Amino acid sequence: MNNWYRLDNAAKLFPAVKNKSNTAIFRVAMILKEVVQSDILQKAADLTIKRYPMLSVEIKKGSFWNYLNVQEGRVIVEEEENYPCYPASDGRLLRILYYNKRISVEIFHSLTDGSGAVEFLKTLVYQYLLLLGYSVKSEGLILLPEEMTTKCEVEDSYLKYYQPSKWQRLKEEKAFQINGTPIEPYGNNVINGVVSASQLNAIAKQEGATVTAYLTALLINSIYFEKMKYGLEDKKIIIAVPVSLRKLFPSKTLRNFFSVVNIGATVTEKTTFSMILTEVIKQLNQKVQKESLQKNISNYVQIEKNIWVRLIPLFIKNAFLKYTFDSLGDSKKTITLSNLGMITLPDEMSQYVKRMEAVVYPTPKSPINCGVCSVNDQLTITFTSRIVETEIIQYFFRYLADVTKLNVTIYSNEWGIRT
Amino acid sequence: MNKCEKCKVTLDGQPLRCPLCLKVLSYELNIPRQSLYPIYNNEVAKKSFISKLILCLSIISCSICMLINILIFKKDSTLSFIYVLVVIFCLLIPISHTIKSKRNIGSKIVSQTFGASLAFFVIDFNFGYERWSVNVFIPFIIIISILFSILKMLLEKKMMNEYFWYSLVMVFIGFIPMLLFALNVSNLIWPSAVAALLSTLAFVGNFIFAGKHFKDELIRRFHI
Numbered sequence: 001m002n003n004w005y006r007l008d009n010a011a012k013l014f015p016a017v018k019n020k021s022n023t024a025i026f027r028v029a030m031i032l033k034e035v036v037q038s039d040i041l042q043k044a045a046d047l048t049i050k051r052y053p054m055l056s057v058e059i060k061k062g063s064f065w066n067y068l069n070v071q072e073g074r075v076i077v078e079e080e081e082n083y084p085c086y087p088a089s090d091g092r093l094l095r096i097l098y099y100n101k102r103i104s105v106e107i108f109h110s111l112t113d114g115s116g117a118v119e120f121l122k123t124l125v126y127q128y129l130l131l132l133g134y135s136v137k138s139e140g141l142i143l144l145p146e147e148m149t150t151k152c153e154v155e156d157s158y159l160k161y162y163q164p165s166k167w168q169r170l171k172e173e174k175a176f177q178i179n180g181t182p183i184e185p186y187g188n189n190v191i192n193g194v195v196s197a198s199q200l201n202a203i204a205k206q207e208g209a210t211v212t213a214y215l216t217a218l219l220i221n222s223i224y225f226e227k228m229k230y231g232l233e234d235k236k237i238i239i240a241v242p243v244s245l246r247k248l249f250p251s252k253t254l255r256n257f258f259s260v261v262n263i264g265a266t267v268t269e270k271t272t273f274s275m276i277l278t279e280v281i282k283q284l285n286q287k288v289q290k291e292s293l294q295k296n297i298s299n300y301v302q303i304e305k306n307i308w309v310r311l312i313p314l315f316i317k318n319a320f321l322k323y324t325f326d327s328l329g330d331s332k333k334t335i336t337l338s339n340l341g342m343i344t345l346p347d348e349m350s351q352y353v354k355r356m357e358a359v360v361y362p363t364p365k366s367p368i369n370c371g372v373c374s375v376n377d378q379l380t381i382t383f384t385s386r387i388v389e390t391e392i393i394q395y396f397f398r399y400l401a402d403v404t405k406l407n408v409t410i411y412s413n414e415w416g417i418r419t
Numbered sequence: 420m421n422k423c424e425k426c427k428v429t430l431d432g433q434p435l436r437c438p439l440c441l442k443v444l445s446y447e448l449n450i451p452r453q454s455l456y457p458i459y460n461n462e463v464a465k466k467s468f469i470s471k472l473i474l475c476l477s478i479i480s481c482s483i484c485m486l487i488n489i490l491i492f493k494k495d496s497t498l499s500f501i502y503v504l505v506v507i508f509c510l511l512i513p514i515s516h517t518i519k520s521k522r523n524i525g526s527k528i529v530s531q532t533f534g535a536s537l538a539f540f541v542i543d544f545n546f547g548y549e550r551w552s553v554n555v556f557i558p559f560i561i562i563i564s565i566l567f568s569i570l571k572m573l574l575e576k577k578m579m580n581e582y583f584w585y586s587l588v589m590v591f592i593g594f595i596p597m598l599l600f601a602l603n604v605s606n607l608i609w610p611s612a613v614a615a616l617l618s619t620l621a622f623v624g625n626f627i628f629a630g631k632h633f634k635d636e637l638i639r640r641f642h643i
């Protein structure tokens with residue numbers, strides 16, 4: 001097995017843009033039905049990390065590119081003490097945290113994406129339950145620690161599925177940006193809303209939409225009603241939706257393999273929710289297609305493969321990447337909505353798991369972001385906010401509770417409220 | 420579980436306020452509070468305040484010294500406030516970069532070498548520039564730094580991964596005194612020559628004792 005890895009195409013961006021306000025650290029968590037035992041969790045972590053060598057790494061600076069150096073030390077399990085996705089001052093790229101009944105995995109985005117993190121968390125919790133003495137079977141749904149890591153799991157799938165094509169300049173207008181009062185002290189306020197996954201799916205289906213499309217449309221509607229309706233803004237509300245490319249390309253990689261599609265709508269007083277939803281469905285159908293995503297991969301990999309780009313020293317590349325991210329990436333979206341989808345667990349394991357959470361880190365130009373995932377018919381919608389104002393989130397959940405008549409349960413870390 | 424009538428949602432974890440509308444909620448005192456998230460402390464903010472205080476005090480002392488220096492400039496035409504500035508600078512580097520920081524030891528050695536060299540040069544320059552800094556002090560600081568980094572590399576297993584980059588930097592730094600001599604900035608050759616020889620030997624030693632590792636590290640660091 002390698003003792004170092006090149007960063008994949010998406011991973012190259014994050015070390016250049018990360019800072020206190022853009023940590024590039026996201027969280028996936030499982031809430032169990034019993035209080036977590038830290039010593040057992042540590043044993044489970046020690047076994048699990050061997051199966052995921054690509055996560056036991058540190059970022060090192062090269063002359064032309066950063067790279068991931070495999071670390072020999074163990075991952076220390078810690079009790080959660082700080083707000084979710086806080087910046088890593090000690091350079092750790094993977095954190096395993098526990099608090100009460102929650103097991104959280106916080107990962108720097110250069111290592112993997114949401115799908116890779118979920119696989120790691122599934123193995124960790126599976127191993128934890130086994131060590132507790134519960135009789136759980138993997139049913140082919142868990143990557144087992146005793147299995148060898150395959151080459152396919154550590155491959156850079158962007159390079160594998162890259163097809164040379166003419167570089168296309170993607171023209172996208174500037175998006176409406178959410179402003180607000182920064183939370184004091186600095187940190188992330190996390191607001192979770194839990195609904196029935198099957199009921200929400202049925203409501204979305206009635207409108208001919210998927211859950212992602214329905215929530216995207218609702219988010220656009222909420223932003224318009226709470227931030228734009230009485231203003232003079234006529235900018236587009238754009239939702240950045242990360243898409244796992246594993247569904248469209250036969251990749252088994254546990255590293256990054258995702259693309260982001262921007263779904264937007266210009267909303268006016270006359271626009272109804274169903275009109276927004278129709279537009280969102282149309283755009284998702286157009287953009288989440290193999291051909292369209294293949295173009296995205298080709299565009300980005302082509303830049304990476306260019307010999308002149310490769311020969312530029314790292315510090316110049318970093319400055320360029322930072323500028324590109326600020327002006328072309330972050331300012332072209334209003335908010336990110338990342339749906340990890342329905343996580344399937346083995347039957348015997350799912351009885352010990354109550355629900356899951358996906359926490360997406362905010363950025364300076366996108367101070368509220370949203371993560372969605374579901375397990376055991378419990379769909380958790382998690383808003384991570386760095387601003388005091390909660391109108392958008394309030395409108396969003398009140399709509400779900402009031403209009404769709406779903407039973408919505410809210411809980412929060414109360415950052416900036418209790419602290 | 421409590422309900423927020425305004426937001427029409429159920430609230431879990433007994434929050435002090437509704438997380439959506441921020442309305443203050445009340446509970447019966449005898450119900451034990453469920454905790455879904457920890458109670459956070461603000462140690463980070465305190466740490467950052469101490470750093471800011473140290474920086475602020477440093478700026479105040481430098482400004483006062485500079486003001487006094489300007490006011491008595493007619494009587495004493497030396498820029499003595501520079502000494503205070505250099506001393507504070509030399510103290511700030513160890514505090515922020517060496518003691519408090521969790522940076523790699525190699526990075527600390529390099530920054531200390533630069534910091535101390537600059538401090539001695541400034542003092543020498545202000546004292547009439549007798550070149551004791553460039554002739555003796557700077558070459559010896561570099562020699563000590565190279566010896567210290569060699570010692571660290573020999574004592575610690577993970578030497579190549581951790582210190583590779585800095586050991587290469589130290590090799591280049593070792594030639595700076597010779598460069599200064601060539602440019603007539605310094606006029607005493609032997610300390611500079613010793614520093615250059617030592618850095619060459621350190622590089623050769625790296626290559627002999629960690630040949631494969633050295634090559635692997637070069638591939639990693641310079642891959643395109």
